[in-house]
Each structure stands twice: as structure tokens, then as C-alpha cells.
Amino acid sequence: MSVNQEVIPPEISSSNLGPNDGEKPFDPFTPENLRIDQSYLLQAGTKTHLLHVAVRRPRKQEFIQVHPGEEYHTVQALVELDEERDTPYWVPPNLLSEIDPSVYKLFDLYLAINRAGVVFLWKVRIPDSSEKVNAWHSTARDAVLFGKEKWIKLVPDTNEGCYHVEEPVSKLSEPVWPKLPLIELMRLAFKNLVIDGPGHEILKRLRGEI
Secondary structure: OOOOOOOOOHHHOHHHOOOOOOOOOOOOOOHHHOOOOHHHHHHOOOOOOOOOOEEEOOOOOOOEEEOOOHHHEEEEEEEEEOOEEEEEEEEOHHHHHHOOHHHOEEEEEEEEEEOOOOEEEEEEEEOOOOOOOOHHHHHHHHHHHHHOOOOEEEEEEOOOOEEEEEOOOOOOOOOOOOOOOHHHHHHHHHOOOEOOOOOOHHHHHHHOOO
């Protein structure tokens, strides 16, 4: 056995000596290296988790659609504060007998979505037996029917005391609805806004107790 055999240390072994064997250096600007693998882009997407659902009316400048399924419509009792109309409180049906009827109103809640993909529960007042149905109420319900079939913009007309519906000038893509059932959407909408009994802080405030 030869005692003069040359030993190459691991840190400079033949596997990492570099392009000294005649190979061309890497050129990132060749056509094949500028080509993007489309499958990589598909795998790199993200998944969005819905964390909040607003309860409101459509904004003046947004196009919206209403979910056509009856499973995404419900009638519920809400308490609205004058200064927080876009943050209504929900009264669960089993507690209605314990709450003064004068502090809540009944609303139709419809699942709706805008062009940005933001979902919300569109609240539409149900007049009680002592109220006369006005054009605001009736035209809002007409708009819901339009919104179940196409994109619409709800436009209030304060001079006439009603809503008008506008359609987009171009054909828009169909909405992508969330897969959550209505009960889970309501949980996101009212998770911190539930009237849990006559002693709730909001009811005490309305009664002038605090």
C-alpha cells in the first residue's frame, strides 16, 4: 500500500470544487431560466379564514349580490343604538319574552357579498303592527329580489323616500360564496353582541340605569 496517497479534505472534496471541469457558468438570463413553473404558482396560494361578518345595509358605492338560497335568510330581533347602527345587538329568540319589546325590532337578515368578496348580513327592517309600511321598506325588499339574480347597487333617494337599483354596465363574474352555514356566519357577526338577558349592559343603558 502506498503511503504517499493524496487525501482531499471534506471541505474541498471533488463534489464542491466548482465549475473547473469545463462546464459553463450559470446564466440566469437564458430563455429556459426565465420560464416560470405555473404549478409552483398554484401551490403558493394562501387560504383566507373568515373572522368577522358585518351586519349592515349595502354601501352607496358598492355592487352587491344576495345569496339566492333560503337557507341563508333568517328573521331575527336586533337592538340598534342611534350612535351605533352598524353594530346591532342580537336578541336570541328564546329570550324575547324576557325583553321589553320596545327596545328591539325585527329584521330580515340576508347573506350578501360585494365585488371585493366581503360578505355581510344585509338587515332589512320588518315594520311592526303599529307602523305603516313605507317606500323605504318596500323598495328594500324589491332590491333583495333583484340582488338574488344579479349584481346591483342600492341607491337611496331621499327626495322620493325610497331606494333605486342600479346595474353594472358590464357583465361581472359570479360571486364566490363562503361554505360556512348561516348559523356560523351569525356566530361571527354577533360573537360579542348578544343580549343574554334583561340585565345586559345595553338594556340597562336604554332604561337609564347606568
